[in-house]
Amino acid sequence: xxxxxxRKGILFVMTGASGVGKDTIRRAALPAIDxxxxxxxxxxxxxRPGEVHGEQYYFYDRTTFEGMIERDELLEYADYVGDYxxxxxLPVRQAMDDGSDVLLELELVGAREVxxxxxxxxMLFIAPPSLYELERRLRGRGTDSEAKIQKRLARARDxxxxxxxxxxxxxxxxxxxxxxxxxxxxxxxxxxxSHLQDSDVADFLREQG
Amino acid sequence: xxxxxxRKGILFVMTGASGVGKDTIRRAALPAIDxxxxxxxxxxxxxRPGEVHGEQYYFYDRTTFEGMIERDELLEYADYVGDYxxxxxLPVRQAMDDGSDVLLELELVGAREVxxxxxxxxMLFIAPPSLYELERRLRGRGTDSEAKIQKRLARARDxxxxxxxxxxxxxxxxxxxxxxxxxxxxxxxxxxxSHLQDSDVADFLREQG
Numbered sequence: 001x002x003x004x005x006x007r008k009g010i011l012f013v014m015t016g017a018s019g020v021g022k023d024t025i026r027r028a029a030l031p032a033i034d035x036x037x038x039x040x041x042x043x044x045x046x047x048r049p050g051e052v053h054g055e056q057y058y059f060y061d062r063t064t065f066e067g068m069i070e071r072d073e074l075l076e077y078a079d080y081v082g083d084y085x086x087x088x089x090l091p092v093r094q095a096m097d098d099g100s101d102v103l104l105e106l107e108l109v110g111a112r113e114v115x116x117x118x119x120x121x122x123m124l125f126i127a128p129p130s131l132y133e134l135e136r137r138l139r140g141r142g143t144d145s146e147a148k149i150q151k152r153l154a155r156a157r158d159x160x161x162x163x164x165x166x167x168x169x170x171x172x173x174x175x176x177x178x179x180x181x182x183x184x185x186x187x188x189x190x191x192x193x194s195h196l197q198d199s200d201v202a203d204f205l206r207e208q209g
Numbered sequence: 210x211x212x213x214x215x216r217k218g219i220l221f222v223m224t225g226a227s228g229v230g231k232d233t234i235r236r237a238a239l240p241a242i243d244x245x246x247x248x249x250x251x252x253x254x255x256x257r258p259g260e261v262h263g264e265q266y267y268f269y270d271r272t273t274f275e276g277m278i279e280r281d282e283l284l285e286y287a288d289y290v291g292d293y294x295x296x297x298x299l300p301v302r303q304a305m306d307d308g309s310d311v312l313l314e315l316e317l318v319g320a321r322e323v324x325x326x327x328x329x330x331x332m333l334f335i336a337p338p339s340l341y342e343l344e345r346r347l348r349g350r351g352t353d354s355e356a357k358i359q360k361r362l363a364r365a366r367d368x369x370x371x372x373x374x375x376x377x378x379x380x381x382x383x384x385x386x387x388x389x390x391x392x393x394x395x396x397x398x399x400x401x402x403s404h405l406q407d408s409d410v411a412d413f414l415r416e417q418g
Contacts, residue, residue, distance in 0.1 A: 125402060130415040160413045169402040171413075181400055188397035191390055193334060193378040204369045204380075206339040 009096035015111045016126030017156030019138040021172040028179045045083040076110035125166035129173040218305035224320045225335030226365030228347040230381040237388045246304045254292035285322035334375035338382040
């Protein structure tokens with residue numbers, strides 16, 4: 001296929017509270033979805049044992065990161081507990097230009113920023129069945145302090161109130177159902193007639209075997 | 210649940226050439242999809258042995274049908290080989306008001322008319338892998354005269370050229386894949402955040418067990 005005929009990739013942005021199961025859904029769904037790149041974030045936080053630059057994160061020092069901010073090389077970024085986190089534009093745009101779809105996992109503020117810059121991004125919200133259930137899950141993990149749990153719940157509340165800004169809402173009640181719906185949404189979005197290339201339509205119209 | 214809280218049903222319109230597999234896809238997919246009503250057309254053509262009013266078609270005489278046209282009781286209609294075929298509005302709108310999704314199978318002209326009247330209708334186009342393959346299938350059925358085959362192919366060509374008017378394109382190459390994609394599109398459309406009711410958002414925000 002001619003490079004120029006490649007369809008441009010679709011950008012999917014997934015948002016949802018800590019503990020709602022975003023990572024679990026993604027890890028369960030992506031192996032069965034071809035041609036989808038999961039975007040790796042950049043951060044200034046220290047590298048933990050076993051972490052590799054370009055796998056868990058792109059690890060940069062503050063000077064480098066602030067240079068990227070100044071040169072507008074990030075789709076979005078945030079300062080979180082003293083460290084920067086952000087999404088480098090170039091790998092996302094390159095993957096899309098090559099025809100790969102890209103998945104970002106972002107907080108609400110970052111998701112809004114990406115939608116502002118790339119309006120055709122498809123926005124997915126992962127909702128808990130209830131904040132009660134989310135709290136139960138957060139406590140079940142046993143990793144967060146009470147203060148941190150309360151902070152996560154407050155953020156979840158704000159994000160849920162913004163759910164109608166998103167294109168799709170996936171309620172993660174039964175994980176298997178949420179994974180199935182996530183996959184269905186990606187398949188459906190890929191089947192949008194607006195993504196058809198002239199070569200696709202020419203194929204449909206072909207009269208010779 | 211309070212009647213007033215029911216989400217309104219979604220209208221799906223499926224279009225595609227004769228022989229492309231619309232009926233086969235629908236019959237394979239619908240049993241696994243809850244809450245979907247397949248809309249029955251009205252016609253003035255004679256009832257064939259075994260056909261029941263309200264099952265294959267609503268059978269009306271010409272005077273009755275023309276009265277429905279005059280009273281604007283049809284979402285769309287066409288005069289085809291001397292008989293009227295059309296979609297009564299009332300059962301479609303009632304089902305949607307009751308919260309059921311509705312599926313219509315329509316020719317391009319009727320599909321456009323429905324989209325004009327109900328802009329939120331979700332438009333699905335079933336495309337053949339090629340006109341060559343469609344012709345092979347039509348000949349394989351062995352039911353149509355050469356003239357009829359040529360007429361169907363000419364209509365298919367016109368419809369394919371309009372594929373970008375639709376929301377989704379499903380290529381019916383491998384039937385199982387087409388059925389899966391059809392089902393995925395319906396599931397995805399049902400998960401649109403715009404369909405969320407206030408009660409759904411209240412559920413997500415609920416803090417008590």
